[in-house]
Amino acid sequence: MLDGVLLGLSTALSMQNIILVIAGCLIGTLIGMLPGLGPMSIIAIMIPIAIKIGDPSSALILLAGVYYGAIFGGSTSSILINAPGVAGTVATSFDGYPMARKGEAGKALTIAAIASFSGGTVGAVLLMGFAPALSSVALLFHSAEYFALMVVGLSAIAAFAGTGRVVKAMMMTVIGLIMATVGESALFNAPRFTMGLQDLQSGLNFITIAMALFALPEALFLVLNPKRGKIEGTSGKIDNLRISRKEARQIAPVIARQSIQGFLIGVMPGAGATIASFLGYAVERNIAKGEDQDEFGKGSVKGLAAPETANNAACTGSFVPLLTLGIPGSGTTAILLGALIALNIDPGPRLMIDHPDTFWSVIISMYFGNVILLMLNLPMIPYIAKLLTIPRNYLIPFILFFTMIGSYIGQNNATELLILAGLGVFATILRFADYPLPPLLIGFILGGMLEDNFARAINLTDGASFMYERPMTLGLLIIGVGLIALPAYRRRRARALAKGVAPGD
C-alpha cells in the first residue's frame, strides 16, 4: 500500500494536477452555491473538458474536485435563503437557516465549512486505508436492508414532531410519501396518480418541491411580515465567523461520529449522501440531551454540523464501490463511471492493479482538495453572509429568481414553474397552520426508494417475511421505530415529571 501512496503522491503533486484540483474545487463550490445546479449537472458539463485532458488520473482528479466542491458549496443556499439545491443539503437547512435568521449566518457558514472539511478529510483517510476491505461492505445490503435503512432515515422526522405536533408531522410525512408515488415507478409498468397529465408522468421533481416548500414560503413571509426582513441582532454580527469554545466542544464529537457514520452509509451503493445526512441528523438529535435536543430545528450548531459532516463523508464513501467494484451508487458517480470508461479505464477490482497511479492519486488529491476548499471558502464567508444584509425589497426578488431558476433549470420545462407556484401557495397555507414542512420533503425524498426496495424485497421473498427473517433488516427496523418512539416517550416522561410525579411512581 505504501508504494501505492507514494505513487499517488507523485502523480497528485504534479503541477498540472494541483492546478486541476484547485480549478475543480473552485468551479464546483461556486456553481454548487446556485440552487438547481447539483454536482450531477456540473460534472456532466465538465466531462468534455476532462476527456480532452486525456490522462485518466488528471481527468478524475478534476471531476472529483468538482464533485466534492459542489457538495461543499451546496450548503450555502440552504443556510442563507432556505433553498436546498440538492437533496443532500436539505437537512443542512433545518438548523442552518434558523441560525442565519438569528443573525449568525457567518458562524453557520463557518461551521458548515469546517464540518464539510472534516467529513471529507476523514472520508479520504478511510478511503485510503480501507477501500479494498470495504468493497465487501458495499455488497452487504440487499433490497430488504435498503428498505429498512429508508425507514431509519424517515425517523429524522421525529425531530420535527415538537410538543403537540406529532400528529401534524406524521400527516406531513404521509403527504410526502403520497407525492412520491406520483408518476411511473421503476417497478410497476403503469403510471399512477397522474390524472392523465403528461407532465406528471415522470413524477414530481425534487428541486421544485424543495423550492416550493422551503424557499418560496420564506419569501412570501418576508413580504407579508416586514419585521421578519430584519435579522435579529446587530448587522455587525452577521459576518462574524468566530465559533466559541463551548460550541467547538459541542460540535467536535458530532463531527467525529458523523464522519465515520456518513462514510459507511456512502459506501452502500443504494444509499448515498441524502440518507447519510438525514440519518446523521436523526442520530445526533437522539444522542443529544435535554436543552441541546430542544435546540434541534431552532438553530442548533450540532444539528448543522451533523448533516454537513455526514453528506461530505458519504460523498467520499461513494468512491469505494465506484473504484473497487465499478458500481455507481448515485447519479453523480454513474457519470464519473461513464467518464472513466470513455478514458479507456475499466473500473473494477483490477483498477488498483492495472492503474494504481489513477487509483491512488485520486484519493491523495482528495486531501488537497479539502484543504483547498477550506482555504477558498473561509475568506469568502463574510462576503457571502453579507448577502442577508441586502434590503428586503432587493432580497425578495433575488430569492424568487433563484427559486424559479432552480426549478426550471433541471428539467427545462415551464410546467415546473406552475407546479412550483401551486405548491408554494399550498406550503404557505400549511406554514400558517403551523404544520412542519421538512417531514413532507423527507417523506418525498425517501418515499421512492422506500417503495422500490420494499416491493423488490417482497417480490424476492414472496411475502413480508424478510422483515424478521433477515437479522440486519430486523435490527435496522427496530432502530428506526426506536428513533421515532424514543423522543415521544421522553417527552411524556418529562411532562409527567413536570406535573410532579416522581419517576418511581
Place this chain on the structure above:
Amino acid sequence: MKLIHKLVIAAVAATGIAITPVQAKMDQVVDSIHFLIPGGAGGGWDGTARGTGEALTKSGLIGSASYENMSGGGGGKAIGYLIENASSNYGTLMVNSTPIVIRSLVGRFPQNFRDLTMIAGTIGDYAAFVVHKDSPLKSFKDLVAAYKANPKKVAIGGGSVPGGMDHLVVAMAMQAAGQDPTKVKYIPYDAGGKAMAALLSGEIKALSTGFSEAVGMAKAGEVRIIGITAPERVKAAPDAMTLKEQGIDAEFVNWRGFFAAPGLPKEKADAYIKALTLMYKTPEWEAVRARNGWVNIFNPGDKFTAFLVKQETIIKDLMKKLGFL
C-alpha cells in the same frame, strides 16, 4: 450583487470551455449536436450517445457535442420533452432503442416513435445473461435446469420494468428452452448499476442486461456471461457462449438509434444522416465500436421507419404470446 456576477461568469466560463472546437480532420457536416439521453449515465443509451458523439467530434464531422441525461418513466420523460419543446430542439438528437417500440405498444405514453423525426438506427446490442463469478451456474442451460427445478428460487434481475425489454428477453429465452415463460421471477431495478450491485451481492441469481454493459464487468472478472442472444460469438468477448450453441433457439438484437424533434426541417435531418453515414468510415468510430462490442446496423431515414414498423409487429406477437398484451 457582485457575487452573482462572479457566479454567472464562472458558470459561463465552465460551459464556455466545454464547447471549444477540436481540430477538424474531415469536413465538418454539422456544427454541434446536443445528445439527449433518456436514461441515467453509465447505461446503454448513455454509452451509445457518448460513443457516437466521441467518434463524430474526434473525426471532425461535427464541431462539438454536448450531452444531457434525462431519465424517468423508462424514457417517456425525454420523449415528452422533445415533443413539447420541439422548435427549440432542432439541434438535439435523442438516443433510443427497442423500448420505445415496446412502450408505445403497451400504450404507456401517448407518444409513439411515429411522433418523432426518425433519423437513423445506428447499432445493435445483443442481450446477455450474466451470473456472479462464483455462481455454480456455468451456462444458460444450468440456469434453465435451476429454473425447471424451482422457478421461485431463481430470481432474475434487469434494468427495465416488468414487461420491459430485459424481462421480455428472459421470457423469450425461457420459452425457447421449453419452459413456462410466465413463471419467471423478474426483479426490476431502476438503473443498470444497481442491478449489477444486486447480482454481486447475491440478491439475484442472474441478470438480464445488454451485452455491452456486461462485457466490461466480465473483463474485470467479477461476473460471467452465460449466454448471449447473438447468432454467433462476438469478438469483444470470445468466451461468451451464444444461446444457439446451447441448443436454445432465441435471438435478439436491441437496436439503438437516433431521433430528432418533430417538425425538423428536411435539410437538417439530411445533414444529421450524412454525418452519421460518413461516421462509419472513420477509424474513430471503429475504435468506439470495437471497444463496446457493438454491431453496425445502419438504417437511415425511411429505411429506419420501415425497420421500426416491422419490429413493432414482431414484438407485438411475442408480447401477446407471453401475456403482456
